[in-house]
Amino acid sequence: MPDPAGLARALHDLEAQGLRRWRRRLESAAGVQVRIDGGDCISFASNDYLGLANHPALKAAATAAIDQHGVGAAASHLMGGHHAAHDRLEAELAQFVGRPAALLFSTGYLANLGAITALVGRDGAVFADRLNHASLIDAALLSRAVHRRYPHLDLGRLEAELAASPAHVKLIASDSVFSMDGDLAPLPDLLALAERHGAWLLIDDAHGFGVLGAEGRGALEHFGITGEHPNLIYLATLGKAAGVAGAFVAGDRELVDWLIHRARSHIYTTASPPALAAAVSASLTRIAAEPERRVALAARIGELRAGLAGLPWPLMPSNTPIQPLLVGESEAALRLSAALWQRGLYVPAVRPPTVPLGRARLRISLSAAHTAEDVARLVSALRELAG
């Protein structure tokens, strides 16, 4: 880490390694046809997988709630900021994912910090897939528990680690859909493993909620996980497919009650605006009632995968909206991203430290709002750049 005098040099070094980051400026509504840094383009960067972020029903719900309740919640949940709209949404979310209760957080990052630090401490152990999202890693570090990272999807290794651990409280944490790879964790196997070892299982369904399952209820619906699982901690975010903002943890009533007492990122922060809760309520209705959005998304995924077969850069194995094109070196990924940008296609390069060294990639995000023509344009640009 640089001291104050070394900062300029450290930034310069990042640039020399192709690791300097620049934020592009969005100048239109979020979506597929966007204006970025003064240019119109088709975006393959958004997590708005169902095209709901700009949906009239969500906007109407949010503006009506602002008119009625104002903009800010004005207090934390435990100090008067827990609005009826939050309370209603928590009940709806619990029902939506088939768990007894749910608790809102302002972001997914905060939900992971709050849930993990509320459940494990210095005498505990967290077992985490090596490709888990940064918020799960940070949560484990903040908890001060022993932090064991197992090789990606290596459940044999996980089981051995669980068996060898003397910790009193054990928690397994995994993304359901891995955010930079797009592949799925085998939740039924993880759940069985956790139950055998008396461990908590936290599933972060940030990229599955709204997308997986016939009704978009997420990873639990996809894998047919129902019934009582007191050790299951289901977590999803509301800023991706749901198109709004925020996150929730769902599980047994006792789990949620414990989090209300111990999840510091729920307790010591201002409740999110009630209008956002109203918008999410409207979003849940759209998610369940409009399966055609998931049908369109699946069609785009199929078109992209068929169109990009045989390129020098492999498309990583994924059936989800996250379709990473593995390029390798950071500079090469940046060049490819820049060449697409010049053709009016925004596809961000993802580089270390977000992904392992030598595994830089273009992270193509598909949405139900993309047309077949949008995907065809991306395919033909990449084929041209490969040739």
Ligand SMILES: *Cc1c(COP(=O)(O)O)cnc(C)c1O
């Ligand atoms: C995006 C994401 C988060 C963070 O959610 P925010 O609401 O954006 O803070 C957490 N976990 C995973 C796996 C994610 O992809």
